[in-house]
Amino acid sequence: MPFQLRAEEKLVPNAGTIQPMEYEVIDTQVSPTGRLEILSRTEAAKLLDIGHGGLHQLYRDCSLAVLNCGNELDDGKELLERYRDFDIRIMQRQRGIKLDIKGAPASAFVDGKMITGIREHLFAVLRDVIYVSEEIRGNPRFALDTSGGVTDAVFHILRNASVLQPRTDPNLVVCWGGHSVGREEYEYTKVIGYQLGLRGLDICTGCGPGAMKGPMKGAAIAHAKQRIGTGRYIGFTEPGIIAAEAPNPIVNELVIFPDVEKRLEAFVRAGHGFVVFPGGAGTAEEILYILGVLLHPSNADVPFPLVFTGPKSAENYFRQIDQFVGATLGVEAQRLYKIIIDDPVQVAREIQAGIKLVRNFRKQQRDSYYFNSMLKIEHDFQRPFHPSHENMRKLKLHRNQPRHTLAANLRRAFSGVVAGNVKNEGIREIEKHGSFEIQGDAAIMGPMDALLASFVAQQRMKLSSKKYNPCYRIVAETAA
Numbered sequence: 001m002p003f004q005l006r007a008e009e010k011l012v013p014n015a016g017t018i019q020p021m022e023y024e025v026i027d028t029q030v031s032p033t034g035r036l037e038i039l040s041r042t043e044a045a046k047l048l049d050i051g052h053g054g055l056h057q058l059y060r061d062c063s064l065a066v067l068n069c070g071n072e073l074d075d076g077k078e079l080l081e082r083y084r085d086f087d088i089r090i091m092q093r094q095r096g097i098k099l100d101i102k103g104a105p106a107s108a109f110v111d112g113k114m115i116t117g118i119r120e121h122l123f124a125v126l127r128d129v130i131y132v133s134e135e136i137r138g139n140p141r142f143a144l145d146t147s148g149g150v151t152d153a154v155f156h157i158l159r160n161a162s163v164l165q166p167r168t169d170p171n172l173v174v175c176w177g178g179h180s181v182g183r184e185e186y187e188y189t190k191v192i193g194y195q196l197g198l199r200g201l202d203i204c205t206g207c208g209p210g211a212m213k214g215p216m217k218g219a220a221i222a223h224a225k226q227r228i229g230t231g232r233y234i235g236f237t238e239p240g241i242i243a244a245e246a247p248n249p250i251v252n253e254l255v256i257f258p259d260v261e262k263r264l265e266a267f268v269r270a271g272h273g274f275v276v277f278p279g280g281a282g283t284a285e286e287i288l289y290i291l292g293v294l295l296h297p298s299n300a301d302v303p304f305p306l307v308f309t310g311p312k313s314a315e316n317y318f319r320q321i322d323q324f325v326g327a328t329l330g331v332e333a334q335r336l337y338k339i340i341i342d343d344p345v346q347v348a349r350e351i352q353a354g355i356k357l358v359r360n361f362r363k364q365q366r367d368s369y370y371f372n373s374m375l376k377i378e379h380d381f382q383r384p385f386h387p388s389h390e391n392m393r394k395l396k397l398h399r400n401q402p403r404h405t406l407a408a409n410l411r412r413a414f415s416g417v418v419a420g421n422v423k424n425e426g427i428r429e430i431e432k433h434g435s436f437e438i439q440g441d442a443a444i445m446g447p448m449d450a451l452l453a454s455f456v457a458q459q460r461m462k463l464s465s466k467k468y469n470p471c472y473r474i475v476a477e478t479a480a
Helices: 041-048 056-067 076-082 116-136 147-160 183-198 214-225 260-270 281-295 312-328 344-365 389-393 403-422 424-433 442-457
Strands: 004-011 018-030 087-093 096-105 172-176 202-205 233-237 253-256 273-276 306-310 338-341 436-441 472-477
Touching (some): 116 147, 116 253, 172 183, 183 202, 183 214, 183 306, 233 260, 260 281, 273 281, 281 312, 312 442, 442 472
Parallel strands (some): 172 202, 273 306, 436 472
Antiparallel strands (some): 018 096, 087 096
């Protein structure tokens, strides 16, 4: 079917007239790429079902996010409203399925043909939505109310996506950082990726723009120079964030996890070295997650290369992060990472040396190179957290608990801020009930308030709005 280009229309508020939008959409049909070329009648019916228990809304929203690649829009609610007429339907045919797409963002096409990387991502969405629905949810084989059951589910999602590769040495570097970064910081992430790629290391990120895209770009150039034709640029995402951080087309292995907790666990299970760039609330959430996991006594001897880095201009940012970690989780948490400023070569060497330790440790322990099964992750870090106003108020942000448990609760607080900033459901919650209230000990709330305020001042919270309106309110409780 030839593609059809058309201009969308919208009702301009208070104008009473219909005017053309400033962007264009395309109607088209595409055939599958990859493994999922056929569907059962039951699977197809679920993807078309818009009622309770159906998958159509989830599938439609994730597909739209993938097709929105390249547009500077990090507001999930705005994306869904902008392309409210978008739809995607499964067409069952004798030779397999086709996707009938209406109202897709024109930026996903070149001369009417869908960009190959985006097309691959579109079918990764189909693969993962179907797999989680059919094989994970409600399957007694996966006891999702237990730590081991969640880890098993993460393993199977990764294996189904062909991410886990045996008989290969550890070489996967996870890069975390903000989608809303300045040009200097973005260029720095590319140089880091380049230095990692020259050393034969692959990249895994949250798959979006900014500090998630830069390392992949740099590594791709380095891999080309080293004649590495099998470079891996892996992206992990989840339905809540994918609309705000559309996968960039460099990603050649995309996995959509059912929630942020399983996404975070996948990073630490699959990765061998970790680099953290400047970011906002989402990056703070990732930092708190990994520090909380590593603070558990069972993980004291597990080698885990973790480097915070950025250009000279980001030095103050990492000083603030370090101060916050010290004030809330203590010196022991600060010892779990190294801060290296404005030295990409040293970062790459540090990660490379750390990965060698990982390899030796896993070899001695007879653990696999492709999945870190020895790492202890408690269920506190695995239970999906719904950032409602009630749940945000109930967070236990006080010192009278183990440090790794405090880290888990701090992670949830920052997860709520992320939801209120860019996730469709969180934004609607804020519009309906006002700002989230985050309360706890003054000794914790003070540093948190200061850190979030620094993110706002440095414009690290949001891309799509010139003026940031906080979705949270910090309440410091005084000791009785």
